[in-house]
Amino acid sequence: MQADAPLTLILGGARSGKSALAEAEVTARPGPWTYIATAQAFDTEMAERIAQHRADRVPGWRTVEAPLDLAGALKALPPGQPVLVDCLTLWLSNHLLAEHELIVVNNGLMAALQARRGPVWLVANEVGLGIVPDNALARRFRDAAGRLNQQIAAQADRVVFVAAGLPLMLKGG
Amino acid sequence: MQADAPLTLILGGARSGKSALAEAEVTARPGPWTYIATAQAFDTEMAERIAQHRADRVPGWRTVEAPLDLAGALKALPPGQPVLVDCLTLWLSNHLLAEHELIVVNNGLMAALQARRGPVWLVANEVGLGIVPDNALARRFRDAAGRLNQQIAAQADRVVFVAAGLPLMLKGG
Amino acid sequence: MQADAPLTLILGGARSGKSALAEAEVTARPGPWTYIATAQAFDTEMAERIAQHRADRVPGWRTVEAPLDLAGALKALPPGQPVLVDCLTLWLSNHLLAEHELIVVNNGLMAALQARRGPVWLVANEVGLGIVPDNALARRFRDAAGRLNQQIAAQADRVVFVAAGLPLMLKGG
Numbered sequence: 001m002q003a004d005a006p007l008t009l010i011l012g013g014a015r016s017g018k019s020a021l022a023e024a025e026v027t028a029r030p031g032p033w034t035y036i037a038t039a040q041a042f043d044t045e046m047a048e049r050i051a052q053h054r055a056d057r058v059p060g061w062r063t064v065e066a067p068l069d070l071a072g073a074l075k076a077l078p079p080g081q082p083v084l085v086d087c088l089t090l091w092l093s094n095h096l097l098a099e100h101e102l103i104v105v106n107n108g109l110m111a112a113l114q115a116r117r118g119p120v121w122l123v124a125n126e127v128g129l130g131i132v133p134d135n136a137l138a139r140r141f142r143d144a145a146g147r148l149n150q151q152i153a154a155q156a157d158r159v160v161f162v163a164a165g166l167p168l169m170l171k172g173g
Numbered sequence: 174m175q176a177d178a179p180l181t182l183i184l185g186g187a188r189s190g191k192s193a194l195a196e197a198e199v200t201a202r203p204g205p206w207t208y209i210a211t212a213q214a215f216d217t218e219m220a221e222r223i224a225q226h227r228a229d230r231v232p233g234w235r236t237v238e239a240p241l242d243l244a245g246a247l248k249a250l251p252p253g254q255p256v257l258v259d260c261l262t263l264w265l266s267n268h269l270l271a272e273h274e275l276i277v278v279n280n281g282l283m284a285a286l287q288a289r290r291g292p293v294w295l296v297a298n299e300v301g302l303g304i305v306p307d308n309a310l311a312r313r314f315r316d317a318a319g320r321l322n323q324q325i326a327a328q329a330d331r332v333v334f335v336a337a338g339l340p341l342m343l344k345g346g
Numbered sequence: 347m348q349a350d351a352p353l354t355l356i357l358g359g360a361r362s363g364k365s366a367l368a369e370a371e372v373t374a375r376p377g378p379w380t381y382i383a384t385a386q387a388f389d390t391e392m393a394e395r396i397a398q399h400r401a402d403r404v405p406g407w408r409t410v411e412a413p414l415d416l417a418g419a420l421k422a423l424p425p426g427q428p429v430l431v432d433c434l435t436l437w438l439s440n441h442l443l444a445e446h447e448l449i450v451v452n453n454g455l456m457a458a459l460q461a462r463r464g465p466v467w468l469v470a471n472e473v474g475l476g477i478v479p480d481n482a483l484a485r486r487f488r489d490a491a492g493r494l495n496q497q498i499a500a501q502a503d504r505v506v507f508v509a510a511g512l513p514l515m516l517k518g519g
């Protein structure tokens with residue numbers, strides 16, 4: 001990526017503080033800041049999680065919903081503005097459930113990230129550190145999430161692993 | 174926390190060696206050492222795990238059982254003595270199963286830790302790095318454990334992540 | 347281990363890039379290289395995973411199948427040649443399913459590693475960072491995998507944790 005448009009991947013577990021860390025890094029830059037939300041509120045629990053995440057953010061964010069067309073959402077943004085995508089793993093899950101061809105979808109995202117002229121933060125879940133799931137779809141999802149994280153990390157300028165709210169640098173400064 | 178009473182969080186997965194590392198750090202200090210056990214032996218498997226943990230410890234520990242009233246157990250200890258709490262995640266799980274209000278319970282623990290005049294080690298599980306659990310209670314537990322780990326880590330002087338028995342410093346020296 | 351025969355443990359989650367990292371380290375040395383495969387193709391999904399792993403490797407590897415007798419496979423190799431075992435966790439799972447005595451099996455492996463005169467890379471899964479599994483066999487497996495990882499890490503010259511394809515040194519340089 002370009003020096004003026006670094007790509008940062010923030011990787012962590014559930015409730016690891018990865019979103020809060022990403023938001024703190026983004027809001028340390030001049031705004032306006034764009035938050036690309038990939039979550040879909042299929043049920044009450046998910047709606048509550050989304051509302052909680054939104055309530056936790058400081059004011060001043062513009063929110064764009066992109067459960068599937070993340071590449072389109074990135075292309076539509078004015079250049080230069082910091083953007084946070086939260087989260088990549090839900091976006092992947094949305095495409096998997098829609099039975100889309102993941103290689104095509106991931107390549108579309110990689111192209112949009114390379115074309116983007118402005119700093120981007122991507123929040124993603126690490127989901128591969130438990131027992132092999134019983135369920136075949138969960139195993140496919142776990143593999144796909146791991147592969148996407150690797151693909152993004154290879155392109156990223158910075159990769160940060162977060163545990164208990166604390167950052168650990170995997171790549172970059 | 175005070176310089177003479179550092180708070181250490183030892184975070185890791187199942188069978189990562191986190192208890193052994195915490196015990197080694199505690200017993201490097203002059204005793205007597207207090208071990209606050211939060212496990213409850215509901216069944217044979219759990220009883221065996223508790224007996225195994227106890228057999229693994231060097232002699233010289235005083236054991237206090239505190240499946241729920243961890244704040245009370247900390248307050249009852251003489252000042253200055255090193256104390257190890259093993260583990261925070263089981264304690265949280267005990268309160269969740271008892272349907273206690275977790276915010277109140279966590280705030281009680283934080284107050285007891287801040288009032289404690291002596292070094293404290295807390296062992297906790299990282300449980301958020303696998304696939305999203307099917308079960309709603311497991312999801313609530315996973316979220317609560319992650320939030321508690323963040324809350325403790327923010328107050329701690331040192332946070333150590335353990336994998337395969339090896340420490341990785343997340344905070345402190 | 348001996349200076350000319352370092353033992354490296356590469357630890358990571360599913361699709362973390364741990365095999366690719368191990369293969370890159372091995373092939374940076376002069377060949378011939380031996381790949382000891384522990385996977386057994388019980389079903390189509392597993393057969394596809396094995397074929398995918400094999401297709402991902404650069405040419406020039408000799409493959410030895412050792413779903414159970416890993417110690418024997420290590421002893422049968424000519425001295426000096428670099429060898430990659432992928433993966434230790436599947437090998438352990440094969441023994442667990444065969445109801446072998448894990449302490450005996452692990453000690454046999456440790457003896458073979460100590461006797462080996464040549465560099466060895468062991469790839470293993472970290473499986474203990476999710477929610478406690480419902481299933482008793484999965485809990486036994488998770489405990490056994492964690493214990494084996496600790497046992498190997500204590501002997502290893504280098505231990506590398508891999509996430510999103512990026513290495514994090516836990517031990518060694």
